[in-house]
Amino acid sequence: MTRAIFAGTPEFAATALAAMLNAGITVPLVLTRPDRPAGRGMKLQASPVKQLAQVQGIPVAQPRSLRLDGKFPEDAAAARQTLLDAKADVVVVAAYGLILPQWVLDLPCQGCLNIHASLLPRWRGAAPIHRAIEAGDAETGITIMQMDAGLDTGAMLLIERQPIAAADTTATLHDKLAALGGRMIVQALQHAGPLPATPQPGDGITYAHKIEKAEAQIDWTQDAAQIERRLRAFDPFPGGLTQLDGEPIKVWRAELAEGSGAPGTVLAAGETGVLVACGQGALRLTELQRAGGKRLPAAAFLQARPLAGGERLA
Structure with missing residues (x-):
């Protein structure tokens, strides 16, 4: 039976790890990034992958680096021994966050497999889901790739396509691709x-x-259209930011609308949204957020911060 070390950090990776465990695949070791401060109290928080591994009783290693000649050679040396002791056939990587040096790529007899959220070679790199939406791509997908020393340059083993819906945000498309990646690995x-x-x-x-x-x-x-795609691409991070009389306002959702005027001008505001002129065309903003507040539908937002035609968003 295949023994697979798993290397990953965020929720996307945790979905793949859960799929592997549910399928009965033996995972003797999990690699994930060190705990990081989060929340208002900035307390150290374990990654989603670490949390799942701990629930399942799987040993976890959290080296700061895997480079034997890097800034943390003691971490890399300890990780190397831990990987050797795990006696794995393959390393599965999903959004791990650390570069795998050649010694890791060469360690397991079946090499290292990466779950990449794009149709390679389109969107190699760190943010393939965001950039596919931002660019207006009609589809994306998952590529299971045999890793090599390059940045997402390895040979492709499995590919499946996923249409990008008109309303997809990075959050919704992330969940679709995470499930697909789990099934494919x-x-x-x-x-x-x-x-x-x-x-x-x-x-x-x-x-x-x-x-x-x-x-x-x-x-x-x-x-x-370009602004609308960026808003969907940047949901949940970092959102869309504008200013109204010096006050920062987050814009989360918008829809294409008819209208024209100087860019940033509020053309109308009501229960259906805030109509704003763009360089070409207009957008109806339907979900907004004031600093320190919650994301609100436009109607609720306008109750607290009324807007009138002619005001300008900077």
């Missing part, structure tokens, strides 16, 4: 014999750069 691990490996094509390569908090700022001179 189980399929890969249970396959009799090695899966056929297809090298990635040399054309169609794009990079999904990490989402920065500064990207939340809404540029009202952009087309309405």
